[in-house]
Amino acid sequence: MDALTLLTTRRSEKKLSAPVPNNEQLELIFQAATHVPDHGKLQPYHFIVIENDGLKKLETLLKSAVTELKLDEKRLQKAEKIASTAPMMIAVVAKINTDIAKVPAWEQMLSAGCSAYAMQLAANAQGFDNVWVTGPWVDGSDLREALGCAPKDKVIGFIILGTSQEKITREPKTVKTENFVSYL
Template sequence: MDALTLLTARRSEKKLAAPAPNKAQLETIFQAALRAPDHGKLQPYRFVVIEQSGLAKLADLLKSAVTEFDLGEERLKKAENLASKAPMIIGVVAKINPHIAKVPGWEQMLTAGCAAYSIQLAANAQGFDNVWLTGPWVDGTTLRQAFQCEASDKIIALIMIGTGEEKLEREGKKADINEFVRYL
């Protein structure tokens, strides 16, 4: 798939099944993530691969966050099911260093976001579908501990990756760019 087709046809897919990327494919995905724009060459991100027995652990961590934040029964059910919706989930942690004046925290966060998007695109380029999720549970104490987050770190993505269960041919929406673009 050429780069422009990948960028203009990309979409999220929530119904995912095995297979997930193998070790070599995952290496390629992370090599792409490491190429994200990075002012100061800080690499302000870290990735946590969750698969197999780790998915059950993730479910427990998400349920703990639901309880911690008193998010209710509906979110508890979502937390129970989320980790079983894909054969692999990659957690993306923004490693923000607030003491670097040259590269403010917001810029470090954008770099981590670009790395997360690169993970999605590299997975798509290799034939895998994915969806980027967040939610209030990413701030859960036990999840942050499991991801070895420091005080200034932020879990910015849970990227679910696998093979789309339904390969529906969707017509690409052509957006009216005039709503989004201005010239100076």
């Protein structure tokens, strides 16, 4: 698949199962993640692969966050479900360094966000499906500790990876760009 086709046809897939990327394929995904815009070459991101027993640990951490943050029953059910939606996840943490004046925190956050999207594209390019999820539980203190977050870091989401068994055939989506594009 050529790059433009990938960029214009990528879709999130939520019902995922094995196979998942192997170590060599994961390495390509992480290489793609490190080739994003990165002012100051800070590499303001960290990735945590979650699979096997780690998925059960993640469920416990998400449920802990629901309790800590006093979220509703609906969020608890989602926390219980999210860790079992696929055989592999990658948590993406923005590693924010506020001591570097020339690269503001928001720029570092955007770089981490770009790295997450690059991982999605690299996974798609290798034949894997994925979805990027987040939720209020990313601020749970047990989860943040387990993911190695410093106080200024931000968990920006989970890239859920696998192979879709129920790929929905969709017509190519064409967006009317005149609603959000202008020229100076």
